[in-house]
Amino acid sequence: MVARRTSRQRLLAIAPFLVFLAVLLWISLPVGLGSLGGSGISVLTYSRDAAVAFGAGDSGSLLRAAISLRDSGAILDDQRWVFNVWPPGMLVVDVALLGIESATGIPIVLLMVIFTCVVLAVFLGCAFAVIRAIGGWVPAILFGIGVVLYSGVSGWSLRRGLFYSDTFGVIGFGFALLCLLLLFRAETVRARWMWAVLAGVSLATGAYFRASFEVVATGTLLVAGLVLVVALLARWRQKWRRFSGGAISALLPLVVMSAVAQVVMLPWRIYVGVRNHPGDFRWSALSELASVARWLPEPVLRENNLLSSVLSHSNWACQNDPEQCQAIYTLEQTAQNPYGGSNGGYYTAGQFDQFVLGSFFAHPFTFIAERIEALGLGFVSNTGLSLRAYAMPESIVIVALFIATVVVFIRTRAFANPAYLFFFIATLGQVATLLLLHMEPRYFLGIELSTIIMGSAALATVYRNRRPVPGRPAEELP
Numbered sequence: 001m002v003a004r005r006t007s008r009q010r011l012l013a014i015a016p017f018l019v020f021l022a023v024l025l026w027i028s029l030p031v032g033l034g035s036l037g038g039s040g041i042s043v044l045t046y047s048r049d050a051a052v053a054f055g056a057g058d059s060g061s062l063l064r065a066a067i068s069l070r071d072s073g074a075i076l077d078d079q080r081w082v083f084n085v086w087p088p089g090m091l092v093v094d095v096a097l098l099g100i101e102s103a104t105g106i107p108i109v110l111l112m113v114i115f116t117c118v119v120l121a122v123f124l125g126c127a128f129a130v131i132r133a134i135g136g137w138v139p140a141i142l143f144g145i146g147v148v149l150y151s152g153v154s155g156w157s158l159r160r161g162l163f164y165s166d167t168f169g170v171i172g173f174g175f176a177l178l179c180l181l182l183l184f185r186a187e188t189v190r191a192r193w194m195w196a197v198l199a200g201v202s203l204a205t206g207a208y209f210r211a212s213f214e215v216v217a218t219g220t221l222l223v224a225g226l227v228l229v230v231a232l233l234a235r236w237r238q239k240w241r242r243f244s245g246g247a248i249s250a251l252l253p254l255v256v257m258s259a260v261a262q263v264v265m266l267p268w269r270i271y272v273g274v275r276n277h278p279g280d281f282r283w284s285a286l287s288e289l290a291s292v293a294r295w296l297p298e299p300v301l302r303e304n305n306l307l308s309s310v311l312s313h314s315n316w317a318c319q320n321d322p323e324q325c326q327a328i329y330t331l332e333q334t335a336q337n338p339y340g341g342s343n344g345g346y347y348t349a350g351q352f353d354q355f356v357l358g359s360f361f362a363h364p365f366t367f368i369a370e371r372i373e374a375l376g377l378g379f380v381s382n383t384g385l386s387l388r389a390y391a392m393p394e395s396i397v398i399v400a401l402f403i404a405t406v407v408v409f410i411r412t413r414a415f416a417n418p419a420y421l422f423f424f425i426a427t428l429g430q431v432a433t434l435l436l437l438h439m440e441p442r443y444f445l446g447i448e449l450s451t452i453i454m455g456s457a458a459l460a461t462v463y464r465n466r467r468p469v470p471g472r473p474a475e476e477l478p
Helices: 002-032 047-054 058-072 089-104 108-135 137-149 151-160 166-185 189-207 212-236 241-276 286-293 298-303 307-311 316-320 322-332 349-362 364-380 392-411 418-435 441-464
Strands: none
Touching: 002 108, 002 137, 002 151, 047 058, 047 108, 058 089, 089 108, 089 166, 108 137, 108 151, 108 166, 108 441, 137 151, 137 441, 151 166, 151 441, 166 189, 166 212, 166 241, 166 418, 166 441, 189 212, 189 241, 212 241, 212 418, 212 441, 241 418, 286 349, 298 307, 316 322, 316 349, 316 364, 322 349, 349 364, 364 392, 364 418, 364 441, 392 418, 392 441, 418 441
């Protein structure tokens, strides 16, 4: 009887992972057999043909750099620019799959489908297990159904975005959230330290794929560290005892997590600061390109077949201040390399940023209205498609889940739960980053998927506490 019960428990433990894998493969492969990622290629396409089909976008640029690394043993100078834009995570994945393709003859597109589905199934299976531990099978099953219907998974991660870095970055970030949820449920100090360290490694892994999570890691360290110092001073002076106790309990794991993330990210900082742009240890130099792009006039973008940049508001400073835009354009035409920034342009990236700031103060309401409009446009668009491919029901559900998370956080007084605090800090950090960049629906993947996870965890808490058990607080925290 005991052996049968143990076997059943093991089966129930691994079943969600297998179900997720089967469903993800079912979603991805039938579409991929005919056309994958909107590029009109089959899953049986090999690497060189795939790189040509993907073109000059993110996926094609990264794949060509990986092919260069495989063929020559090093990133050639004409491909090294990718390290100024993207961290190396996706390049490592591409190189690994290229090696498997060479060794086995299995096309890289099919390998990427299988690899993505396996990694995503592991992540969703772990999230399912955490939510089941909080609230039982019903909330977990509802989460499982909802998450595979979410366009960021079914539309982007499994189809159009298979060779992009977004999905793997969000998975690393999501694992950090799950580790913090488990940290709060840990019964020993040693276990809490272990989950905090694992959360830091997970967050850094996400940053190695998406630079926005480096911003989240750094912002969390600064915010959590500052508030933790205030809480420690309050405890030392024996003031705000209710605040200081909960704050220290929640913020200390966040400081540990973000500090560990900084340590894990250090090798890449050293590499780019020594090899790519000596003396500049920033995680990514993408901000320089964004600074220049804000002041590119619309006719210039259209002449270069960059209509997508117009639709995504990448030149939002020009859209908000056309007079300043024209003045900048006139002077840039006198430069050796117009709009080259520090590489031969009339103005540097820093000066372009100063122009944005000055223009904002001159036309604040124009800038605020346009930025909010662009942010809303990106959020309500289907994550797997382009702007203006709306997914309103999905967006409404995600907003409802965010509101539910806030309500449960306040009603259950979950201020000592680091997962909630990290979720709010990370969401604010990602929104702030998006306000400064152009808009693409895939940029909301981290915000939306983390909202689905935390909203499900919050509702699982409510479901668990729907019938208070004698001897247990009615508002027990997750």
